[in-house]
Amino acid sequence: DDVLAMLPVADLLPTMQRLRQAYAGHDPDHEGGVWQGLTLQNGFAALKTDKGLRLMRMMGERATASCGAVIAHHQAPLGAVMRELRVAEKRAKSNLRLGADGKPTDRDAFSITVIKRSGGALRLTDKWDAVPLLDELMAFLRDEGTSRRAVYHSLEWLKDLPDPKGKPEMLESLLAYQLARQSDGAAKAQAPGLAKRLAELTAKQPKDGLVWLQNFLTVAEFLARETRAGAD
Numbered sequence: 523d524d525v526l527a528m529l530p531v532a533d534l535l536p537t538m539q540r541l542r543q544a545y546a547g548h549d550p551d552h553e554g555g556v557w558q559g560l561t562l563q564n565g566f567a568a569l570k571t572d573k574g575l576r577l578m579r580m581m582g583e584r585a586t587a588s589c590g591a592v593i594a595h596h597q598a599p600l601g602a603v604m605r606e607l608r609v610a611e612k613r614a615k616s617n618l619r620l621g622a623d624g625k626p627t628d629r630d631a632f633s634i635t636v637i638k639r640s641g642g643a644l645r646l647t648d649k650w651d652a653v654p655l656l657d658e659l660m661a662f663l664r665d666e667g668t669s670r671r672a673v674y675h676s677l678e679w680l681k682d683l684p685d686p687k688g689k690p691e692m693l694e695s696l697l698a699y700q701l702a703r704q705s706d707g708a709a710k711a712q713a714p715g716l717a718k719r720l721a722e723l724t725a726k727q728p729k730d731g732l733v734w735l736q737n738f739l740t741v742a743e744f745l746a747r748e749t750r751a752g753a754d
Contacts, residue, residue, distance in 0.1 A: 531593055532749045535660075538589050538632055539653050545587045547580030586630035588614040593748075594637040603637070610635045613647045636744050646741040648723075648734075655719050656742055662701070662716060663746035665709035672704035673743040680732055686725045693735075694721035 529537055540558060543549040547565040554563040561568040565582040568575055590610030594603045610633040617631040633647040646656075662668060669675075679700055686693040698717035702710050720738070724731045 531745065534591060534593065534634075534745075535653060535657050538591060539650070542587050542589065542632075542650055545581055546583055546585045547578075548583045588617075588629050589632040590614050591632065591634045592637065593634065593745075595639050598637060606635050606637065606643075610645075613645070617647050617649070634741060636741060638744075644737065644741050644744060646737045648738075652723060652738075655716075655723065656738065656745075658712075659716060659720070659739075659742040660746040660749065662705070662709055662712050663743055664749065665705070665707075667706040667709040669704040670747075672701060673739045675704060676700045676739060677736055680736060683732060685731055686721060687727075687731060688725060690721035690725040693724060694718050697721060 525541060527537065540560070543562055544560060544567055547562050547567050549557065549562040552562070555561065556570075559570050562580075565580050567578045567580050569578070570576075588611060590607050590613065592603050592607045592610055594606075614631045614633040615629050617629070617633065631647060631649045632653065633645065636644040638644065663672060676697065679696055683693060683696070694717050697720055698714045701713035701717055705713055720735065723738075724735045727734045
């Protein structure tokens, strides 16, 4: 089933993740507990309503779901945004990556398109495992101790690196150095862990890992900037 929603940028990632969890009836971080008015456990969902508790059987832990998302200015033509949304959904459904058995698999992914007011677009597609890392990177970039040019300087370093396929150690080292150099305080302490996870995920990309990483960093920086501006 398709679900269409319009919401603020700050709510985008949490909403995407919660819809994915609700579809399966499984939330590994809050299994069986009430979170955002919804309890998920063993493929079931319990929702608090004005008429009491509504229990629903969902698709189960092995269910797959694909999500397309578009971020655009509120004055952008709705028709153009909807076309981009359909394309993003198709990218999510056709996203190829290696499964647990080592064979290529598709679907069960998300794809975000950012339509910039200055022209052009940013695009990021990956499986759902990447959402928590994207959220943590955004928090790192929003931190007052992190330079607003942290992503810019990191992207400059990436230009001359070889593809990290199977050997993420060099990429991890350089990312850790650059992120730590561009941050201070609590944010600086997060740099090594972020670098390690970013490098590992980059090395797992079927192809063009560095291009994927550039997109990941750029989209995270854009989302961090937008939500940071909203907080101010």
